[in-house]
Amino acid sequence: MLLNIKNLVATVEDTEILKGVDLTVGLGEVHVIMGPNGAGKSTLANVLMGHPKYQVKDGAVEFNGEDLLDMDVDERAKKGIFMSFQHPQEIPGVALANFIRTAKREITEQKVNLLEFSKELVSKLNQLNMKQEYMDRSLNQGFSGGEKKKSEIVQMAMLKPKLAILDETDSGLDIDAIKVVYEEIQNMAQKDNSIILITHYSRILDFVKPDAIHVLKDGKIVATGDRSLADRIEAEGYDIFN
Amino acid sequence: MERKKSYIEDVERGIYDIVDQEKHAYIVDKGLTEEIITEISQVKNEPQWMLDFRLKCLKIYKSMPVPMWSADLSELDIENIVHYVKPDAKQSHTWDDVPDYIKNTFERLGIPQAERESLAGVGAQYDSEVIYHSMSEHLARQGVIYMDIDKALIEYEDIIKEYFMTLITPHDHKFAALHGAVWSGGSYVYVPEGVQVDLPLQSYFRLNAKGAGQFEHTLIIVEKGASLHFIEGCSAPKYSVQNLHAGAVELFIREGAKLRYSTIENWSRNMYNLNTKRALVDAHGTIEWISGSFGSKVSMLYPMSILQGAHAKSEFTGVTFASTGQYLDTGMKVIHAAPYTNSTVHAKSISKNGGYAYYRSLLRVLESAHNCKSTVNCESLMLDNFSKSDTLPIIELFNDQVDIGHEAKIGRISDDAIFYMMSRGISEEEAKAMVVRGFVEPISKELPLEYAVELNNLITMELEGTIG
Ligand SMILES: Nc1ncnc2c1ncn2[C@@H]1O[C@H](COP(=O)(O)OP(=O)(O)OP(=O)(O)O)[C@@H](O)[C@H]1O
Ligand SMILES: [Mg+2]
Numbered sequence: 001m002l003l004n005i006k007n008l009v010a011t012v013e014d015t016e017i018l019k020g021v022d023l024t025v026g027l028g029e030v031h032v033i034m035g036p037n038g039a040g041k042s043t044l045a046n047v048l049m050g051h052p053k054y055q056v057k058d059g060a061v062e063f064n065g066e067d068l069l070d071m072d073v074d075e076r077a078k079k080g081i082f083m084s085f086q087h088p089q090e091i092p093g094v095a096l097a098n099f100i101r102t103a104k105r106e107i108t109e110q111k112v113n114l115l116e117f118s119k120e121l122v123s124k125l126n127q128l129n130m131k132q133e134y135m136d137r138s139l140n141q142g143f144s145g146g147e148k149k150k151s152e153i154v155q156m157a158m159l160k161p162k163l164a165i166l167d168e169t170d171s172g173l174d175i176d177a178i179k180v181v182y183e184e185i186q187n188m189a190q191k192d193n194s195i196i197l198i199t200h201y202s203r204i205l206d207f208v209k210p211d212a213i214h215v216l217k218d219g220k221i222v223a224t225g226d227r228s229l230a231d232r233i234e235a236e237g238y239d240i241f242n
Numbered sequence: 243m244e245r246k247k248s249y250i251e252d253v254e255r256g257i258y259d260i261v262d263q264e265k266h267a268y269i270v271d272k273g274l275t276e277e278i279i280t281e282i283s284q285v286k287n288e289p290q291w292m293l294d295f296r297l298k299c300l301k302i303y304k305s306m307p308v309p310m311w312s313a314d315l316s317e318l319d320i321e322n323i324v325h326y327v328k329p330d331a332k333q334s335h336t337w338d339d340v341p342d343y344i345k346n347t348f349e350r351l352g353i354p355q356a357e358r359e360s361l362a363g364v365g366a367q368y369d370s371e372v373i374y375h376s377m378s379e380h381l382a383r384q385g386v387i388y389m390d391i392d393k394a395l396i397e398y399e400d401i402i403k404e405y406f407m408t409l410i411t412p413h414d415h416k417f418a419a420l421h422g423a424v425w426s427g428g429s430y431v432y433v434p435e436g437v438q439v440d441l442p443l444q445s446y447f448r449l450n451a452k453g454a455g456q457f458e459h460t461l462i463i464v465e466k467g468a469s470l471h472f473i474e475g476c477s478a479p480k481y482s483v484q485n486l487h488a489g490a491v492e493l494f495i496r497e498g499a500k501l502r503y504s505t506i507e508n509w510s511r512n513m514y515n516l517n518t519k520r521a522l523v524d525a526h527g528t529i530e531w532i533s534g535s536f537g538s539k540v541s542m543l544y545p546m547s548i549l550q551g552a553h554a555k556s557e558f559t560g561v562t563f564a565s566t567g568q569y570l571d572t573g574m575k576v577i578h579a580a581p582y583t584n585s586t587v588h589a590k591s592i593s594k595n596g597g598y599a600y601y602r603s604l605l606r607v608l609e610s611a612h613n614c615k616s617t618v619n620c621e622s623l624m625l626d627n628f629s630k631s632d633t634l635p636i637i638e639l640f641n642d643q644v645d646i647g648h649e650a651k652i653g654r655i656s657d658d659a660i661f662y663m664m665s666r667g668i669s670e671e672e673a674k675a676m677v678v679r680g681f682v683e684p685i686s687k688e689l690p691l692e693y694a695v696e697l698n699n700l701i702t703m704e705l706e707g708t709i710g
Contacts, residue, residue: 049665052657077667089662093680102676103666138680155666 002027002064002194003048003163009058010047017043019219020059025163028192030185030208032199034230035216036238041198042086044216045165049083050076063163078107080162084152084169086198090141096151097121097135100158107159117158124154127180145172153181164188165196170204182207202230217241258508260350261479262343262450266369268328269451273321276300279423282326286392286426289399299412299422306416312571312600313540318514323486325424327369327451333390335376344368351477353446356692361473362441363388367458369451370426381439387432388443391459394430402430405461409492409520409548417488417516421457428458428489431472433499435465442471442504442690447489449478449513455486462493462501464527469500473693477537480510484539491519495527497551502530506693508700509537511567516542525551525580532689533560535572536700544602546575549583549611556585561682561697563704564597564629573602578611578644589620590682593629594704601633605646612643622652623681625674675705 003025010018017040025031035041047054048061050073061068063079071079091099100121104112122132128150140148149169156164166185170178185195185208197204205213205227213230215223215238222241223229232240268285270278279300283293308315331341337354348354348366357364363377365388372390381388387398395402412419429445449456456478464470478485487509495501501521509515515538521529531545547556556576564570576585591599601620622631633650655677663673678701679686686694 049661051661072670073661073664074667074669077665083665085662085665089656089659091659091663091677091680093683094676099663099666099676102672103668106669106672107667159666 001025001062002029004062005048005059006061007059008044008047008056008061010043010054010056012043012054016057017054017219018047021216021219021221023214023221025194025196026211027194028189029211030189030195030197032197032204032210032213032230033216034199034202034213034233039216040219041216042167045083045167045196045198048165049073049081074106077103082156082159082161082164084149084156084164084166086167088140088148088152090143091139092141094139095136096139099139100155103155103159121154121158124157128153128177130154146174146177149173150177153177153184157184161193163194163196165198167198168200170199170201179207202234205230215241258351258477259479259510260347261481262347264451265330265343266327266451267330268326269324270326272324272453274300274303274325274423278325282424282426285326285328288395291403292395295407296423299419302412303416303419303423306419308416312542312602313569315514315540318484318486318540320420320486322453323484324451324454325457326426327454328371329368329373331368331373333372333393334374337374340374344373347448347450348374348446351446351448351475353444353475356444360441360690360692361444362439363443365390365429365443365445367427367445367447369449369454370456372427372429377443378441384437385434386437386439387430389430391428391430391461392426394461398430401432402461405463405492405494406459407490407492409494409522410490410518414518418490418518421459421488421490421518424455425457425459425490427456428460429462431462431470433464433468433470436467437465438468439470442473444473444475446475448476449485449487452481453483453485455488457487458489460489460491462503464493464495464499464501466496467498468496471502471504474503474505476505476507476509478510478513481512483512485510485513487513487515487517489517491517491545493519493521493529495521495523495529497524498526499524500528500530502532504532504689504693506534506696506700507536507538509541511537511539513538514540516540519543519545521545521547521556523547523549523551523554523556526553527551528555528557531556531558531560531574532685533558533572534697534700535560535562535570536704537568538570539568541570541572543571544573544575544604546577547585548577548579549585549614550579552580553582553584554580555583558585558587558589559685559688560589561685562589562591562599562601563701564591564593564599565704566595566597569598569600571600571602573604575604576606576616578605578607578614578616580610581612581614583611583614585614585616587618587620588685590685591620591622591631592625592678592681593622593631594625596628596630598630600631601635601650603635604638605636606638607640607644609640612641615645617647619649621650621681623678624652624654625678627654671705675702678705
């Protein structure tokens with residue numbers, strides 16, 4: 001088991017958002033999380049990554065057998081967790097390439113060969129139809145909504161995490177880019193890496209075969225199923241889970 | 243970010259803090275009297291008019307009140323400052339002739355190396371006197387003069403008499419008057435008409451003596467169509483007693499000439515840095531200020547450009563970094579006194595661990611200065627909730643045919659940005675450092691490489707006190 005979440009309860013500014021989430025993710029598995037706006041999906045992602053704004057009140061999270069909640073944010077990243085943000089931050093004056101290279105050096109604890117790194121980065125940018133110039137642009141600054149999502153995918157592809165949590169990465173992306181995202185997901189899963197995909201769109205299921213689909217509503221996983229669950233939501237909405 | 247934090251009171255400034263054992267040839271008593279001033283002037287063998295001028299300045303100094311509109315200067319005790327410390331070294335033209343302990347200090351600061359690699363000339367001042375001066379042959383052949391100003395006072399007495407403290411007069415403020423009374427050392431630069439000085443000249447001012455003041459005077463004249471990049475570096479080791487720096491910089495930029503004046507000041511935390519800098523720019527001339535203010539207990543520093551000829555231009559780019567116990571009051575003044583003049587200000591400040599960075603500026607557009615343009619952009623970044631930042635831009639317009647753009651932003655480093663970076667495996671400390679370096683990047687990319695590196699190093703040093 002790669003990730004094991006038990007009865008996770010979390011608050012933000014004294015408001016309880018996660019009200020006892022249970023979820024397990026195995027090696028190489030792809031899990032989809034769907035749910036209405038405000039259900040707590042991004043909160044779950046942020047709590048797993050360790051955002052200081054959220055307080056964990058109860059429950060436990062194990063990652064690779066270790067207590068995840070005890071770790072600093074950067075430590076979690078070093079253990080192999082990656083989160084693609086619903087709203088990526090803009091960091092003026094920090095070049096995209098430089099940022100990813102620093103991150104890679106920290107995570108691998110090794111020097112990063114500049115030439116190999118640049119080659120790989122350029123090819124990832126190419127795949128996403130992003131010009132090479134983006135390497136030297138300030139991280140996400142002035143990027144369009146879709147470009148920010150692409151920047152997240154490039155970072156994921158370069159950092160090669162064990163578990164990627166993609167928070168609505170497919171929202172705002174053009175269809176070509178979405179295909180690249182799904183290819184990247186398949187690649188990762190084949191290499192025994194795992195993915196949690198937060199999404200509002202069941203079209204994703206035309207490209208990716210997830211191991212499970214979960215519905216998060218009002219801070220809890222209220223249903224788990226397969227493709228047919230997604231189809232039901234598509235047809236009837238989330239009211240069926242009352 | 244919430245988590246245990248440890249704060250270090252002062253930064254480890256490494257090489258900057260290494261103190262040399264004090265060996266001076268000559269030192270005057272503490273405090274300020276006519277006798278002390280006369281003594282300084284006599285030791286230097288100055289002409290009578292300079293002594294008279296010094297004594298006049300002393301009178302003005304005594305008659306003026308301590309400025310109250312900015313930093314608290316009540317702890318600054320002039321009677322306890324030693325105003326003149328002559329190092330035990332004659333001025334040399336090769337580093338081999340400089341005593342080892344002084345040479346080593348400058349070696350640590352990287353001056354001789356920079357001289358070999360990227361400078362056309364160097365002046366090095368240790369306490370009150372310039373101990374080293376040299377300039378490349380080919381500049382000398384073109385008539386460029388770069389020498390210590392005490393020597394220029396003897397060799398070019400008429401020129402010094404004509405220009406000295408005419409741009410900054412002793413009546414400007416109390417510390418300008420003090421400077422006039424006790425000034426010592428500094429550089430005189432003259433670039434003849436049409437001469438382009440390809441590599442920069444650098445003067446470095448090191449204040450080693452404890453409880454002393456440094457009052458160097460820099461006078462630069464760039465003639466018609468000529469150009470120069472002048473770099474001023476300053477530092478002092480850390481002491482528990484006050485030191486005072488009240489230098490003066492007077493720059494004359496003739497028609498179509500261009501001067502870039504770069505400074506990186508890195509004072510210890512016991513320093514009162516009350517420096518005055520002014521540039522007078524003729525038609526089509528350009529002054530570019532680049533200014534890095536680090537360290538000191540109190541800094542009050544507002545370079546001024548007076549654009550007196552049509553189409554004259556002033557550009558200012560500055561970074562200020564204030565940490566625990568520091569009050570850094572910095573900014574820029576521009577006087578548009580002729581039509582079609584142009585000024586830009588690009589100022590950034592960072593405050594950390596309770597430091598206070600105050601941006602203060604003056605833009606004055608005179609009646610005659612129609613069709614002028616001014617762009618001001620100042621940004622402050624606070625690294626935590628107990629650091630402070632303020633901006634006070636003063637704009638005085640005496641004609642309305644002007645184009646003015648003003649933008650001021652004050653912000654705190656965002657937890658979300660730090661979280662984002664940490665989520666990629668970057669430590670909190672490094673993430674903050676990257677944000678700060680990114681914040682000053684528009685400025686560091688304007689600097690020659692060595693100084694960009696120095697700026698980044700200083701920022702890293704300043705940041706090392708915060709561990710999340
Ligand atoms: N500081 C706060 N104080 C109180 N409530 C908050 C705070 N921050 C977020 N919330 C609430 O937490 C709830 C969960 O938000 P979250 O971002 O996790 O939703 P989501 O499931 O990701 O929604 P979406 O599909 O719209 O992205 C929302 O109702 C939001 O308003
Ligand atoms: Mg969300």
